[in-house]
Structures are given as C-alpha cells and as structure tokens.
Amino acid sequence: MNPRNRKQQITRVFDGRTHHACLCRGFRDGLPVFGWGEAPSTLLTKSQLRDAGLRPNGQDPVALLVFRHVKPYAHETVAELFSVERAALKRTATPAQLVALSRAMDARRVCVDCGVVQEYCVPTSTRQCGTCEDAALANQWEVAA
Numbered sequence: 001m002n003p004r005n006r007k008q009q010i011t012r013v014f015d016g017r018t019h020h021a022c023l024c025r026g027f028r029d030g031l032p033v034f035g036w037g038e039a040p041s042t043l044l045t046k047s048q049l050r051d052a053g054l055r056p057n058g059q060d061p062v063a064l065l066v067f068r069h070v071k072p073y074a075h076e077t078v079a080e081l082f083s084v085e086r087a088a089l090k091r092t093a094t095p096a097q098l099v100a101l102s103r104a105m106d107a108r109r110v111c112v113d114c115g116v117v118q119e120y121c122v123p124t125s126t127r128q129c130g131t132c133e134d135a136a137l138a139n140q141w142e143v144a145a
C-alpha cells in the first residue's frame, strides 16, 4: 500500500472499552492501517506504551501504524498499535512514570479550543472536543456557502 495514497476507508476499531468509527488507509493482515497522527488516541505503539509505563499485556495488536521517516529513501515503518485500555502497568512502573501516564492521559482529554478536560480522549487529528469540532465544521460550511 502506498502511504501517500490519501484514499481512506471507514473502519471500526475496538480499543477494549469503546468502538471507534474512524478513517483508515486500508487493511493489512486483516488490521486497519493508519498513517502518522491518524489513529485513535487510545491506540499506542509498543514504545509509546513503554514510555507511558505500560505493557501490551498479551493482547494482539488492533491496528497498524504505517509511516515513512522524513529522510530521503527511508524505509516504510510498520508499527503494531495496541489498546491503552487493555494494556497493563509495567510491574516496574515508577511513581514518575505513573505521573507521566496520568499527565499523558489528561493531555489526550483536553480540548485545544475550549480547554475543558473531557471524559473521553479527543481525536489526535483535531484535538477538539465534539462540541468545538462541530462548531468548527459548521464555520467551514458557512465560509464555503
């Protein structure tokens, strides 16, 4: 699959708690493929889980992240995405990692427009809550009309 191909498909991803309807770039090995910054914010790669003091906890990957590095001739990189909801704390998680995790989770719930901490993670693409995203879309339509 060419990651520059912007043709997207709607898919459903279950992150262990919520079914997300989202746009993916196709499927590989039966898993939805996302470009950089396009995956639901509750899906993390193994290294992102590790940075947050988590481990996959034996779960199978629920999606794939496919991207190219900025350097010329860089190889395509494929990373498996795991559900944060199904992940477990690393047994060795330090207090500092726990603080980092709760900060990271809070950051994912804050809307960039209204600054309100939502009960759900805001989309990585817009970082807006549902209300602000709707308002922004409505504005776009008004400008276009």
Ligand SMILES: [Zn+2]
Residues within 6 Å of the ligand: 111, 112, 113, 114, 115, 116, 128, 129, 130, 131, 132, 133
């Ligand atoms: Zn908002």
